[in-house]
Amino acid sequence: MVKITDISIHDVRFPTSEEQHGSDSMHVDPDYSAAYVIIHTDEEKLKGYGMTFTLGRGTEVVCLCIKAFEHMVIGKDLDKDILTNFGKYWGDLTNESQLRWLGPEKGVSHLAVAALINAIWDLWARREGKPVWRLLVEMKPEQIVQCIDFRWITDALTKEEAISILKKAETGKAERIQFLEKNGFPSYTTSAGWLGYSNDLIRNLCKENLARGWQVFKIKVGTDLEDDKRRLQIVREEIGPDRRMMVDANQKWDVETAISWMKQLAEFKPWFIEEPTSPDDVLGHARIRKELAPFGVKVATGEHCQNRVMFKQFLQAQGLDFCQIDSCRMGGVNEILSVILMCKKFGVVVMPHAGGVGLCEYVQHLTYWDYCSVAGSMKDTYIEYSDHLHEHFVDPVIMKDGNYMAPTAAGYSIEMKPEAIKMYEFPIGTYWSLKIASRHTVPTTSVTSHDK
Amino acid sequence: MVKITDISIHDVRFPTSEEQHGSDSMHVDPDYSAAYVIIHTDEEKLKGYGMTFTLGRGTEVVCLCIKAFEHMVIGKDLDKDILTNFGKYWGDLTNESQLRWLGPEKGVSHLAVAALINAIWDLWARREGKPVWRLLVEMKPEQIVQCIDFRWITDALTKEEAISILKKAETGKAERIQFLEKNGFPSYTTSAGWLGYSNDLIRNLCKENLARGWQVFKIKVGTDLEDDKRRLQIVREEIGPDRRMMVDANQKWDVETAISWMKQLAEFKPWFIEEPTSPDDVLGHARIRKELAPFGVKVATGEHCQNRVMFKQFLQAQGLDFCQIDSCRMGGVNEILSVILMCKKFGVVVMPHAGGVGLCEYVQHLTYWDYCSVAGSMKDTYIEYSDHLHEHFVDPVIMKDGNYMAPTAAGYSIEMKPEAIKMYEFPIGTYWSLKIASRHTVPTTSVTSHDK
Numbered sequence: 001m002v003k004i005t006d007i008s009i010h011d012v013r014f015p016t017s018e019e020q021h022g023s024d025s026m027h028v029d030p031d032y033s034a035a036y037v038i039i040h041t042d043e044e045k046l047k048g049y050g051m052t053f054t055l056g057r058g059t060e061v062v063c064l065c066i067k068a069f070e071h072m073v074i075g076k077d078l079d080k081d082i083l084t085n086f087g088k089y090w091g092d093l094t095n096e097s098q099l100r101w102l103g104p105e106k107g108v109s110h111l112a113v114a115a116l117i118n119a120i121w122d123l124w125a126r127r128e129g130k131p132v133w134r135l136l137v138e139m140k141p142e143q144i145v146q147c148i149d150f151r152w153i154t155d156a157l158t159k160e161e162a163i164s165i166l167k168k169a170e171t172g173k174a175e176r177i178q179f180l181e182k183n184g185f186p187s188y189t190t191s192a193g194w195l196g197y198s199n200d201l202i203r204n205l206c207k208e209n210l211a212r213g214w215q216v217f218k219i220k221v222g223t224d225l226e227d228d229k230r231r232l233q234i235v236r237e238e239i240g241p242d243r244r245m246m247v248d249a250n251q252k253w254d255v256e257t258a259i260s261w262m263k264q265l266a267e268f269k270p271w272f273i274e275e276p277t278s279p280d281d282v283l284g285h286a287r288i289r290k291e292l293a294p295f296g297v298k299v300a301t302g303e304h305c306q307n308r309v310m311f312k313q314f315l316q317a318q319g320l321d322f323c324q325i326d327s328c329r330m331g332g333v334n335e336i337l338s339v340i341l342m343c344k345k346f347g348v349v350v351m352p353h354a355g356g357v358g359l360c361e362y363v364q365h366l367t368y369w370d371y372c373s374v375a376g377s378m379k380d381t382y383i384e385y386s387d388h389l390h391e392h393f394v395d396p397v398i399m400k401d402g403n404y405m406a407p408t409a410a411g412y413s414i415e416m417k418p419e420a421i422k423m424y425e426f427p428i429g430t431y432w433s434l435k436i437a438s439r440h441t442v443p444t445t446s447v448t449s450h451d452k
Numbered sequence: 453m454v455k456i457t458d459i460s461i462h463d464v465r466f467p468t469s470e471e472q473h474g475s476d477s478m479h480v481d482p483d484y485s486a487a488y489v490i491i492h493t494d495e496e497k498l499k500g501y502g503m504t505f506t507l508g509r510g511t512e513v514v515c516l517c518i519k520a521f522e523h524m525v526i527g528k529d530l531d532k533d534i535l536t537n538f539g540k541y542w543g544d545l546t547n548e549s550q551l552r553w554l555g556p557e558k559g560v561s562h563l564a565v566a567a568l569i570n571a572i573w574d575l576w577a578r579r580e581g582k583p584v585w586r587l588l589v590e591m592k593p594e595q596i597v598q599c600i601d602f603r604w605i606t607d608a609l610t611k612e613e614a615i616s617i618l619k620k621a622e623t624g625k626a627e628r629i630q631f632l633e634k635n636g637f638p639s640y641t642t643s644a645g646w647l648g649y650s651n652d653l654i655r656n657l658c659k660e661n662l663a664r665g666w667q668v669f670k671i672k673v674g675t676d677l678e679d680d681k682r683r684l685q686i687v688r689e690e691i692g693p694d695r696r697m698m699v700d701a702n703q704k705w706d707v708e709t710a711i712s713w714m715k716q717l718a719e720f721k722p723w724f725i726e727e728p729t730s731p732d733d734v735l736g737h738a739r740i741r742k743e744l745a746p747f748g749v750k751v752a753t754g755e756h757c758q759n760r761v762m763f764k765q766f767l768q769a770q771g772l773d774f775c776q777i778d779s780c781r782m783g784g785v786n787e788i789l790s791v792i793l794m795c796k797k798f799g800v801v802v803m804p805h806a807g808g809v810g811l812c813e814y815v816q817h818l819t820y821w822d823y824c825s826v827a828g829s830m831k832d833t834y835i836e837y838s839d840h841l842h843e844h845f846v847d848p849v850i851m852k853d854g855n856y857m858a859p860t861a862a863g864y865s866i867e868m869k870p871e872a873i874k875m876y877e878f879p880i881g882t883y884w885s886l887k888i889a890s891r892h893t894v895p896t897t898s899v900t901s902h903d904k
Contacts, residue, residue: 029549058517061517107559151706313733
């Protein structure tokens, strides 16, 4: 018996925009942030940690929305009310009869659900004394599907099909677990290719990342065609003609622009174009994919894809080659399980979105499960990696030669150090309160000097 | 010169769940509510009123999100900063570089944009001394398209195509305006068919609505097949075999269930099935539409459709026969203009979602513009109507023999009476503060009687 007694909610913002980390064609000044929750239980030492990723402004809105779901969480018995039929609980939470109008299953309300659901998985794994990936790979097929809400996806994947996929992957699972424990899972890096970076910086970052073991690189494009060409040329010079390089437009283009722009970048041999247009445009992606196939350019999307119904359609319409699930835009682990299983059925590789803050920590668990229990192969699969903000986590990712090494601590790796929260909680943390105070000082100083 | 100086935001909740108004298969206890904004200007008497519709809990989240957009609105000059290039302003607002991560263009953040954008239209129309529909019908085609952000829809509708559609509809426009001023626009009623209503109540409401002039009726279905049959039978008995009757499942079913369930209701000759499955499932709707066509049942959806990119795909995939735009789920008037124009190009009838609170007041303006300036015809078109909560508006809808009569007051008809806000603002209004106080009293009494 573990009873949930309370939830603490923190708005934590890291001032990454000051160094242009993470700037792309649509998000020019991100402050990597988290709507961060701690689930408290009647066992004083047993807590669950979860978060959803945001870009700064608006994090307070997600935090308030998490609070709006509290009555569905506080007071619940972890086993009896939640885990006994986790799929049903997930459905009840996302379909809270008044709150569902705010979505359903999209935007702020789904981000809030993700933070809570992920915290519940962290709590569960901590109680079992296992990292989330191991909790997952040790679950029986029947236990996995019991976590999934199949509403709206049975025309693409039934419970029986899911069980059959999972049973088939039991073969060789033990060897794959051993392989991961020894070697980890390969990643690609986005650290070298942000739009705000100078040419020299890109060149140096390519060299540095190659030296640290990375073989696959992703570069931001979409704002200026000639500048894209120049930067892709530099990257190709540094990494050579045979290493994989991907490009990412972050939703910048209309469908026809995406096709013509990418035809002009095809000479640099991009492996795939990520988010060429609106993340909601399933049919647009399908058309772009069809038009670019003769040029050897594949299509990836998913970090802004809101739920399993959208991914179902991307698969049905052949709108993507790589499915880039986000660990906290969909409604947490439960919904992601269903998308990974659908991808297996449709023969599409899952390559999770990471970077930001906390996303690398999260997604390693998901890919570990996918590799061990579903896909059964590493072919063409890399986890995204970006170098920022890992120092704020109690159990950060461990990278070795560009590989994500197996997490060993119990939980979902997302607990932040108390000093990070103390420093970066908005607006009351040390960093922000000093910054806000200094802003308030500026006009006074200015008036004073004007007076002189 | 009109400068926006401030925004007031109110969380207004009407306790409709207490009488089961509006209960359907997915929303069992709605408290029709509004995140309501008043835009103040440097002209004391010139204000803009806007709202977005919600179901109770979570309205505070939308209100906070409206506040998060304030820096994009307060301090702006209405003409220079907004109306001069309204389409660009709309795009800048929806793509605020940090807030867009919360969507983009969906869920809470898009509901918040809708409230603000609609308030700006109200402000604009009030300054011109016209109702919004007349402001719209008097705008030149070039002025209309200048309000639209064509990002992501140019593969379905270009600016030039939109102008051409609008120019073609200039013929006969003056006559259509005169017709509306005299006769109004036909509606259908949802008042008779909520799930929570008893059979006798349904029978009486059918009779009453027929007597008041309504010819077209919509009934909720989806929870129990036998009960659906029984209720549709009653309605058919009351309204006869030839009047149009529609059914609405409010997203309840998976794709295959929708098909088999509706085949079994086909004998009652439903004109269309509304929201048979997930509102995000374009391809699912397309399949349902194809399977039900031989049974004479058409498909309608849209009240939960989040933006123009989703509607674009519904049109491209032939996923609907009737497009039920919502006046405040998409990003306000500007985005709706683009959807109405796309529907004209694809030959689909626009039949707006109404009911709730304020939606009838809003949508009459949109259909008036559609009829006068775009569609040019009333064929198969009705505005939804529901009887609730009109008394709280300063300029409520005027119905005559089931027709929406032409609004004449300047603005978008959405200003609430001050006494409605005073009574129903949550949690500080008279109604809620008394209710909350009485709740707090109950346990005390209970403890006392236990002690006896």
